[in-house]
Amino acid sequence: MSLKAVLFDMDGVIVDTEPLHRKAYFKTFDQLEVSVSEKLYTSFTGASTKRVCETLIGEFNLSHSYEDIAAIKRSYFKDYFYNDEEFDLIPGVRQLIEHYHENGITLILASSATMTTINMVFEKFGLEKYFSGKISGADLKESKPHPEIFMKAAEMAGEKLENCMVIEDSTNGILAAKRAEIFCAAYKSQHSVNQTYDLADVVVSDYDELVLDKISAYF
Structure with a gap:
């Protein structure tokens, strides 16, 4: 052996990548004008983007589709991925x-x-x-x-x-x-x-x- x-x-x-996902999600919440508590955010740990988006739609009665929200989050994530100084x-x-x-x-x-x-x-x-x-x-x-x-x-x-x-x-x-x-x-x-x-x-x-x-x- x-x-x-x-x-x-x-x-x-x-x-x-967790800190990048976090920053991207909170930017997304700001854009959607929803206030997500730490408790709610913590409950997303390990969940797929789709599940997070669907939870937000239900929780805040949003008119966006999950694809719309996922696309916003993805673009913020990409930006942090390539430009965040701390990411290594x-x-x-x-x-x-x-x-x-x-x-x-x-x-x-x-x-x-x-x-x-x-x-x-x-x-x-x-x-x-x-x-x-x-x-x-x-x-x-x-x-x-x-x-x-x-x-x-x-x-x-x-x-x-x-x-x-x-x-x-x-x-x-x-x-x-x-x-x-x-x-x-x-x-x-x-x-x-x-x-x-x-x-x-x-x-x-x-x-x-x-x-x-x-x-x-x-x-």
Whole structure:
């Protein structure tokens, strides 16, 4: 048994787009002239844009269609994505990706984000050359915590499950990795809220902890 492939989640692991989504949503609320409380906004966590828009329409009796609201939000998000000074890769992740790549580890991206967002991130930060494949959960029948995305990622890497490692940051992602019976490293950042890491095989707050020398004991 040895580590041959690493399957990366994206949001919260490679980049953190949550602050951008938040800014884009609040700009949208301003444009729609609705006042969304923190409590209501928090209830949107993990929900699709469609569900958020439909909730707003119902809650504030809006005459807009969900497509209209989604389009407004999307344009604000895009603007922040390309122009927000604070938006960057999560500290240490580029070095970790390069380290695995240089050591012949196959890298696959397995994210619930849409392929459009995945490609935007890969293009902006020049990550394409390191990864052998990308899977968007938006294109799959099942979503995390269902293991489908990681089973497919391991298959794409052409490696046995016991030779793979998943890097995740969410309860559902960790659960999906465990259900796929793949070793899971949980990344816990200062932004991580209300996530449970009990099921992860190893929990780190610094990517330096996941270099090959330090995790070789597990494989």
